[in-house]
Amino acid sequence: MNRRRVVVTGMGTTSPVGGDVASTWEALVAGTSGVRRLPSDFYPDLPVQIAGSAAVDPAEVLDRVKARRMDRSTQLAMVAALEAWADSGLADGGVDPERLGVAVASGIGGVTTLLSNYDTLLDKGPRRVSPLAVPMLMPNAPAANIGLYVGAKAGVHTPVSACASGNEGVALAVDQIRLGRAEVMVAGGTEAAIHPLPMAAFAQMMALSKTASGPDDDPQAAQRVSRPWDTGRDGFVLGEGAGVLVLEEYEHATARGARIYAEILGTGITNDAHDIAQPDPEGRGGTRAIQRALEDGGISPGDIAHINAHATSTPQGDVAEGLMIHATLGKFADEVVVTSTKSMTGHLLGGAGALESIATVLAIHHRMSPPTINLDNLDPAVELDIPTTARALRSGDIAALNNSFGFGGANVAVAFGSI
Numbered sequence: 001m002n003r004r005r006v007v008v009t010g011m012g013t014t015s016p017v018g019g020d021v022a023s024t025w026e027a028l029v030a031g032t033s034g035v036r037r038l039p040s041d042f043y044p045d046l047p048v049q050i051a052g053s054a055a056v057d058p059a060e061v062l063d064r065v066k067a068r069r070m071d072r073s074t075q076l077a078m079v080a081a082l083e084a085w086a087d088s089g090l091a092d093g094g095v096d097p098e099r100l101g102v103a104v105a106s107g108i109g110g111v112t113t114l115l116s117n118y119d120t121l122l123d124k125g126p127r128r129v130s131p132l133a134v135p136m137l138m139p140n141a142p143a144a145n146i147g148l149y150v151g152a153k154a155g156v157h158t159p160v161s162a163c164a165s166g167n168e169g170v171a172l173a174v175d176q177i178r179l180g181r182a183e184v185m186v187a188g189g190t191e192a193a194i195h196p197l198p199m200a201a202f203a204q205m206m207a208l209s210k211t212a213s214g215p216d217d218d219p220q221a222a223q224r225v226s227r228p229w230d231t232g233r234d235g236f237v238l239g240e241g242a243g244v245l246v247l248e249e250y251e252h253a254t255a256r257g258a259r260i261y262a263e264i265l266g267t268g269i270t271n272d273a274h275d276i277a278q279p280d281p282e283g284r285g286g287t288r289a290i291q292r293a294l295e296d297g298g299i300s301p302g303d304i305a306h307i308n309a310h311a312t313s314t315p316q317g318d319v320a321e322g323l324m325i326h327a328t329l330g331k332f333a334d335e336v337v338v339t340s341t342k343s344m345t346g347h348l349l350g351g352a353g354a355l356e357s358i359a360t361v362l363a364i365h366h367r368m369s370p371p372t373i374n375l376d377n378l379d380p381a382v383e384l385d386i387p388t389t390a391r392a393l394r395s396g397d398i399a400a401l402n403n404s405f406g407f408g409g410a411n412v413a414v415a416f417g418s419i
Contacts, residue, residue, distance in 0.1 A: 010088025010246030019056030033223035052239030052346030071110030072192035077142035088246035101154035105165035107350025110137030162406030167353025188354035190242035209235035227374035228311035228340035239346030243354030266297025272409030283320035289411035311340035353404035
């Protein structure tokens, strides 16, 4: 029996560089950074004062009453889901609700709601805590609200695997369709953790860039901080946003005349079993994830034309990913156009893999790789083709990889193909 094919028929996003797919893609191709200095009253004692805040406030897009009943992470997810659902052409029907599911991830969940209600508890007492606090802060709130919006009855799932969560949401959705549990899945990830506590925590563990601290009168200084693979990199920049894709069984999509952006050829999920926060320095777990994605999709290394790398701008992680790419693609590694869109968006944690899946799909669809900005001096330990301006991809049938890695040793690779 032939395996069910899975294709992408809708996309939506809200990110630090744009409020929808079109504006985000335009900014990525142009090499525009969405990293900016935080407001002066955000929390002046924080050692880091920049982040990739969403370009468009989701509360200004959604119905005001509904937005107030959602954590910011859910608001971002809903903005992306509204766009993706409309883009798919399914908003007016065309799928049985019993065959429609959701797999939308979050690495941290409703942290802003949790912490603000704890402040309320301490300052004003338990009777002032919001009765909606729990359904707002729970990690599955974004997926649940999207499920309610589209009427999904085949299952609503929330993978939580730190910075690999968004890509794992896509991979889980693929499995649901392949296993015959759904015809359509709304998949992706979201995150809204630009809050003093998680920022202080990341700074304390030396994960955020130290160059992002202190006052700076140069308005463009913040935009130069996220610099994957550069010798001057010293940590990531926190971003926020969401990416949502509508995935569909191929025959179901073609029967209704849907526009198809790309096919998902294969997925790979592994774990390092090495450390709770540090990646395996030799990249063995990530290598196995990429290998599994290639094997799952029946892809040869020479088929890969483009990689949207995890590359967060950390000294150890960026080198490890370079080792993974060479270990899996061999002699073809030098022929692949590699990018890190985090150089422009910062790191969206649980939303990163989803936003970058959209960027990977669009790279295939438009035959164009976004650049990696702020790459002035390539680390000699990283032997990859990483253009600093947008680069056209080769013609013909091609495949592309989107890599995501997270705390706990989580590794996810998803392979997309032209169609």
